[in-house]
Amino acid sequence: MSTIAVSRRGQAMPPSPIRKLIPYADEAKRKGIKVYHLNIGQPDIETPPQFWQAVKDYSNKVLAYGNSQGMADYLARLSRYYKRIGLDINQDDIIVTTGGSEAIIFAMTIISDPGDEIIIFEPFYTNYNGFAIQAGVNLVPITTTAETGFHIPDDSEIEKAITPKTRGIMYCNPNNPTGTVFTESEIARLKNICLKHDLYLLADEVYREYIYEGKHISLMSFTDIADRAIMLDSISKRFSACGARIGNLVTKNKDLYKAALHMGQARLCAPTLEQIGASALYELTDEYYKTTMHEYQRRRDVVYDALQKIKGVVCLKPNGAFYVMAKLPIDDAEKFAKFMLTDFNYQGKTVMVAPGPGFYASPGLGADECRIAYVLKIDDLKEAMAILKMGIDAYNSR
Amino acid sequence: MSTIAVSRRGQAMPPSPIRKLIPYADEAKRKGIKVYHLNIGQPDIETPPQFWQAVKDYSNKVLAYGNSQGMADYLARLSRYYKRIGLDINQDDIIVTTGGSEAIIFAMTIISDPGDEIIIFEPFYTNYNGFAIQAGVNLVPITTTAETGFHIPDDSEIEKAITPKTRGIMYCNPNNPTGTVFTESEIARLKNICLKHDLYLLADEVYREYIYEGKHISLMSFTDIADRAIMLDSISKRFSACGARIGNLVTKNKDLYKAALHMGQARLCAPTLEQIGASALYELTDEYYKTTMHEYQRRRDVVYDALQKIKGVVCLKPNGAFYVMAKLPIDDAEKFAKFMLTDFNYQGKTVMVAPGPGFYASPGLGADECRIAYVLKIDDLKEAMAILKMGIDAYNSR
Numbered sequence: 012m013s014t015i016a017v018s019r020r021g022q023a024m025p026p027s028p029i030r031k032l033i034p035y036a037d038e039a040k041r042k043g044i045k046v047y048h049l050n051i052g053q054p055d056i057e058t059p060p061q062f063w064q065a066v067k068d069y070s071n072k073v074l075a076y077g078n079s080q081g082m083a084d085y086l087a088r089l090s091r092y093y094k095r096i097g098l099d100i101n102q103d104d105i106i107v108t109t110g111g112s113e114a115i116i117f118a119m120t121i122i123s124d125p126g127d128e129i130i131i132f133e134p135f136y137t138n139y140n141g142f143a144i145q146a147g148v149n150l151v152p153i154t155t156t157a158e159t160g161f162h163i164p165d166d167s168e169i170e171k172a173i174t175p176k177t178r179g180i181m182y183c184n185p186n187n188p189t190g191t192v193f194t195e196s197e198i199a200r201l202k203n204i205c206l207k208h209d210l211y212l213l214a215d216e217v218y219r220e221y222i223y224e225g226k227h228i229s230l231m232s233f234t235d236i237a238d239r240a241i242m243l244d245s246i247s248k249r250f251s252a253c254g255a256r257i258g259n260l261v262t263k264n265k266d267l268y269k270a271a272l273h274m275g276q277a278r279l280c281a282p283t284l285e286q287i288g289a290s291a292l293y294e295l296t297d298e299y300y301k302t303t304m305h306e307y308q309r310r311r312d313v314v315y316d317a318l319q320k321i322k323g324v325v326c327l328k329p330n331g332a333f334y335v336m337a338k339l340p341i342d343d344a345e346k347f348a349k350f351m352l353t354d355f356n357y358q359g360k361t362v363m364v365a366p367g368p369g370f371y372a373s374p375g376l377g378a379d380e381c382r383i384a385y386v387l388k389i390d391d392l393k394e395a396m397a398i399l400k401m402g403i404d405a406y407n408s409r
Numbered sequence: 410m411s412t413i414a415v416s417r418r419g420q421a422m423p424p425s426p427i428r429k430l431i432p433y434a435d436e437a438k439r440k441g442i443k444v445y446h447l448n449i450g451q452p453d454i455e456t457p458p459q460f461w462q463a464v465k466d467y468s469n470k471v472l473a474y475g476n477s478q479g480m481a482d483y484l485a486r487l488s489r490y491y492k493r494i495g496l497d498i499n500q501d502d503i504i505v506t507t508g509g510s511e512a513i514i515f516a517m518t519i520i521s522d523p524g525d526e527i528i529i530f531e532p533f534y535t536n537y538n539g540f541a542i543q544a545g546v547n548l549v550p551i552t553t554t555a556e557t558g559f560h561i562p563d564d565s566e567i568e569k570a571i572t573p574k575t576r577g578i579m580y581c582n583p584n585n586p587t588g589t590v591f592t593e594s595e596i597a598r599l600k601n602i603c604l605k606h607d608l609y610l611l612a613d614e615v616y617r618e619y620i621y622e623g624k625h626i627s628l629m630s631f632t633d634i635a636d637r638a639i640m641l642d643s644i645s646k647r648f649s650a651c652g653a654r655i656g657n658l659v660t661k662n663k664d665l666y667k668a669a670l671h672m673g674q675a676r677l678c679a680p681t682l683e684q685i686g687a688s689a690l691y692e693l694t695d696e697y698y699k700t701t702m703h704e705y706q707r708r709r710d711v712v713y714d715a716l717q718k719i720k721g722v723v724c725l726k727p728n729g730a731f732y733v734m735a736k737l738p739i740d741d742a743e744k745f746a747k748f749m750l751t752d753f754n755y756q757g758k759t760v761m762v763a764p765g766p767g768f769y770a771s772p773g774l775g776a777d778e779c780r781i782a783y784v785l786k787i788d789d790l791k792e793a794m795a796i797l798k799m800g801i802d803a804y805n806s807r
Contacts, residue, residue, distance in 0.1 A: 014607055015637050017664045018576070021519035027674035030477065057470040066682065067465055072455040074652040074686075079428065109507050109654065112676035121419035125523040125545050141675025147523050147545060178416070209412055239413050254472040254681025256507065270419035276428050277539025278510035282680040283652030284464065288472075 023144050028137050028369020035352035036363050044356045047387060047395035050348075050363040052187065052333065054386040056251040056306065059299065065291035066284060077283045079275040081107025081259065085286045088293040089259060096219075098231045104261050106271045107281045111217050111245030111258035112138065118241045118260060119146040121270040122211045123178045129213075130172050130180045132163055134336055134370035134377060136187045136215070151177070152372035157338045157380065160327035161189035163197050169204055179211035179241075180204065185218045185227070188370050188382040189336040190311070190329020195228045202236045212236060217245040217258075218332035220300050223308045225330055237263040248333070250292045251303075255285040307333050310385040310392055317396035318383075321403060335383045336367070341406060344368065344381050351402050354409070362399045421542050426535050426767020433750035434761050442754045445785060445793035448746075448761040450585065450731065452784040454649040454704065457697065463689035464682060475681045477673040479505025479657065483684045486691040487657060494617075496629045502659055504669045505679045509615050509643030509656035510536065516639045516658060517544040519668040520609045521576045527611075528570050528578045530561055532734055532768035532775060534585045534613070549575070550770035555736045555778065558725035559587035561595050567602055577609035577639075578602065583616045583625070586768050586780040587734040588709070588727025593626045600634045610634060615643040615656075616730035618698050621706045623728055635661040646731070648690045649701075653683040705731050708783040708790055715794035716781075719801060733781045734765070737801060742766065742779050745804050752807070753800050760793045760800060 016022075029051050036046050080086070086102040093100035108114040123129060125147030131139065133152040143150045151172050155161040163169070169180070180201055184193045198214075205212040214230035230240050245258035262268050311328075314335055318324045323340030341347045344366035351361050365384070367377025383399075385392060414420075427449050434444050478484070484500040491498035506512040521527060523545030529537065531550040541548045549570050553559040561567070567578070578599055582591045596612075603610040612628035628638050643656035660666050709726075712733055716722045721738030739745045742764035749759050763782070765775025781797075783790060 015609065015662075017519055017662075017668050018522045018525070020522055021665070021668035024519075024668050024671035024675070026671050027477070030674050051474070053474055055471065058472040062472065073453065074456040074460065074650045076449070076451055076651045079425070109511075109680070110676060113507075116676075120543055121415055121422075124416045124418055127416070138675045138677070141672065145518055145672060145675070211413065252472045253474045254678065256678070256680045264413075264415075266415045267419070270415050270422050273422035273424050273539065274543060276425035277422070277536045277543070278508060278514075279536070280652065280654070282507070282654045282683050284683060284686075285680050288682075 020144050020147065025140055025144070029365045032348055032352060032363065035349055039352045039356070039361060043359065045360045046352070047360065047362045047391060047398070049383045049385070049387070049395055050365040052248065052384045052386060053253055054248070054251045054333070055388060056303065058252045059250060059292060059295060061291040061295065062250065062252060062288040066288045069284065069287050074283055077280040077286060079280055080272055081105065081281065082283070082286045082290070085290045088290050092293045098229055100231060100261055104263055104268070106260045106268065106275055107286065108258045108260055109281045110256040111215065111243055111247065112142065114243045114245070114258045114260040115139065115142050115215070116145060117271050117274050118213055118243060119143060119148050120274065121267055123148045126176065127178045128174060128176045129178060130169065131372070132182055133372055134161070134188050134367065134380070136183055137369045139181070140372070150372050154373060154376065155189070157325045157327070157336065161186065161191040161336065163193070163201070166200055166204060170208070173208050173210070177208070177210060179213055181213040181215070183215035185221060185331025187218065187332055188334045188365070190332045190334050192222055192225045192227065192331040194225070198228050198230065199233070202233050205239055206236060211239045211241060213241045213243065215243045217243070217248050220249055221304055221307050221333060222331045223311060231261060239264065241267070246289050246292060252289070252292070255282070255289060257281060257285050257289045307385065309389060310387070313389055313392045314383055314385045314396060317393070317400070321400050333385050335385070336370070336380055337383060338380050339403060341379055341403060343378055347406050348381065350406050350409070355402050355405050357398045357401050360394070360398055362395045362402060364399070418542050418545065423538055423542070427763045430746055430750060430761065433747055437750045437754070437759060441757065443758040444750070445758065445760045445789060445796070447781045447783070447785070447793055448763040450646065450782045450784060451651055452646070452649045452731070453786060454701065456650045457648060457690060457693060459689040459693065460648065460650060460686040464686045467682065467685050472681055475678040475684060477678055478670055479503065479679065480681070480684045480688070483688045486688050490691045496627055498629060498659055502661055502666070504658045504666065504673055505684065506656045506658055507679045508654040509613065509641055509645065510540065512641040512643070512656045512658040513537065513540050513613070514543060515669050515672050516611055516641060517541060517546050518672065519665055521546045524574065525576045526572060526574045527576060528567065529770070530580055531770055532559070532586050532765065532778070534581055535767045537579070538770070548770050552771060552774065555723045555725070555734065559584065559589040559734065561591065561599070564598055564602060568606070571606050571608070575606070575608060577611055579611040579613070581613035583620060583729025585616065585730050586732045586763070588730045588732050590620055590623050590625065590729040592623070596626050596628065597631070600631050603637055604634060609637045609639060611639045611641065613641045615641070615646050618647055619702055619705050619731060620729045621709060625729070629659060637662065639665070644687050644690060650687070650690065653680070653687060655679060655683050655687045705783065707787060708785070711787055711790045712781055712783045712794060715791070715798070719798050731783050733783070734768070734778055735781065736778050739777055739801060739804060741776055746779065748804050748807070749800050753803050755796045755799050758792070758796055760797045762797070
């Protein structure tokens with residue numbers, strides 16, 4: 012009989028709300044039902060062949076540790092990529108991490124001590140919660156709404172959330188889960204608040220290339236905040252290489268860089284072979300980015316149009332990333348998502364969505380919202396959205 | 410002018426004492442000096458071709474996320490491997506991690522809250538320090554000495570270190586940096602202390618196969634401590650695949666497993682392609698393990714014999730892993746290690762060692778000790794040890 016308990020933070024670590032329904036999906040599949048996965052940002056787009064070729068061509072006999080800050084060749088290519096898109100980012104401003112995830116954990120750990128606070132706009136990427144608990148940081152949410160396209164509120168609203176424990180403000184642009192693209196003036200406002208209140212500003216920009224209307228404004232283009240800007244990045248979505256776990260952190264603050272390097276040294280290095288592959292991906296030309304962006308744009312249009320045809324849906328057209336956060340005419344998104352897997356199918360097919368509450372820190376919010384990831388081929392998406400519509404009807408008449 | 414500081418823990422994050430001399434080594438290499446690296450556990454043994462073949466054969470077009478707990482096929486092979494070596498470890502006792510490093514961070518985070526303590530035997534693997542700072546855990550060192558072969562002290566000595574904040578005891582077997590193989594009775598003593606005082610017992614067993622005298626006793630072979638035993642493992646040293654960053658955590662405690670799984674879900678998964686390669690490695694037969702062990706044994710003998718011929722060296726014969734922690738006739742190991750890179754070479758060659766102090770948490774200890782990793786071919790090792798001897802003489806007559 013055990014008398015030993017897991018730590019408080021171990022107990023607090025939340026299951027991924029995106030992944031916790033997987034057992035129901037597995038059960039549906041065992042029954043022979045086809046499940047369209049709109050719940051997770053795992054695109055069906057092929058990882059460019061350059062990745063696979065670079066891995067196959069790697070001829071070292073020993074799979075050795077790389078440098079803790081990243082392999083030299085990869086750092087050089089990353090820097091070239093940033094300069095090509097107009098950002099003055101040098102090799103020694105970059106720490107290569109194991110996925111964007113590790114970049115976020117590094118950043119949270121380096122700017123905050125346990126009990127400190129980071130302000131964030133909800134709904135937000137649900138795994139920020141797990142990283143914050145791991146880092147002992149309290150996420151302080153500022154709510155944004157479907158009705159206003161999830162744009163950020165007035166300065167006064169943001170400044171109200173600042174306390175002596177606040178260490179930074181974090182945002183994701185374009186945003187996961189809402190698809191919102193933040194404007195230059197929105198980011199400038201955040202920047203000015205951070206300068207005024209001595210806060211770090213963290214920008215997750217992993218969906219940078221997926222902008223369908225407007226323009227992507229990188230945090231790193233504001234030079235007057237260079238000492239407190241932290242950019243988080245990853246190849247996962249850019250190159251449909253989620254399983255590679257290659258991300259990176261960018262900072263011009265040398266103390267911050269040093270602390271990140273030391274964290275990197277403790278865990279030795281990011282995966283070597285996957286960095287070799289990633290390196291080749293940054294040699295892709297504009298054509299790749301354009302083609303991929305247009306494909307997602309077409310998918311966005313399919314999903315958005317289908318949502319508009321469902322009575323009771325609230326959702327402004329998202330301008331970026333590959334997600335929609337939509338208010339659906341349902342009473343409980345958790346129950347609905349489960350219902351779709353356990354109690355519904357149309358001709359042996361169903362749809363998995365990510366329930367809204369997991370994307371909010373404030374209790375009770377998101378109960379009638381779902382995140383839809385448009386990561387499937389157009390034909391699949393069309394069918395999935397038709398099934399979703401039928402599922403909503405069935406759920407409401409059960 | 411920046412007014413913003415890095416967090417206290419960010420500032421406290423230590424540079425790797427093994428890696429911090431790299432700039433001096435790079436400078437020596439730029440001058441054309443050959444540097445024998447005895448400072449880092451990066452073997453020159455080839456990663457088995459099965460790894461490379463599996464990676465080349467992988468035919469998926471999308472490099473997708475794997476399961477957060479590890480890919481199903483890899484979990485199955487890991488479980489088979491453990492059963493083959495007599496350990497009753499099932500797939501659902503295992504969480505695949507990004508290197509042994511992540512397994513340690515997960516374990517520390519899940520058993521402790523910030524300010525809690527974990528007891529450890531020094532000298533210890535230096536990166537435990539960085540992980541503990543990241544997790545907000547205080548490592549409480551119990552000193553072991555070269556004169557006693559770095560074996561653990563009496564129970565009373567260990568129990569004195571236990572406070573209300575102690576959450577566990579951690580050891581590495583066979584040990585990095587000392588090469589000590591702990592006996593069954595030593596581990597049983599630790600186990601009984603943990604049962605008596607309600608503590609977790611954490612065993613880093615990544616060098617399990619490298620035992621030259623005696624027998625490896627796994628923590629997981631003690632069934633009465635199943636609720637509080639945590640084993641940390643990795644393919645890095647076992648298969649000379651350090652750059653793969655594939656490790657795993659083993660626990661029979663379901664609450665602990667759940668917390669580790671949730672941490673795993675936040676960061677999504679360990680690298681996919683490297684798991685594919687790792688999976689093939691666990692199909693290697695006993696012949697591979699025997700051959701590799703014998704190679705390291707011969708290297709151990711070369712290094713140990715050479716050390717015995719240096720006057721003033723104190724070091725019992727290490728029985729496992731691929732490290733020796735030796736007291737050398739020098740006043741300051743940090744200065745000596747730097748001297749070897751900046752002020753000494755023999756016929757254009759020199760040696761890099763890891764200074765002792767980085768492996769101790771108690772200030773002042775290890776000043777006359779160095780860790781030597783016997784990770785090079787016999788001929789290289791012989792030459793490196795001869796150069797080390799000459800370097801010590803030169804250092805002492807400078």
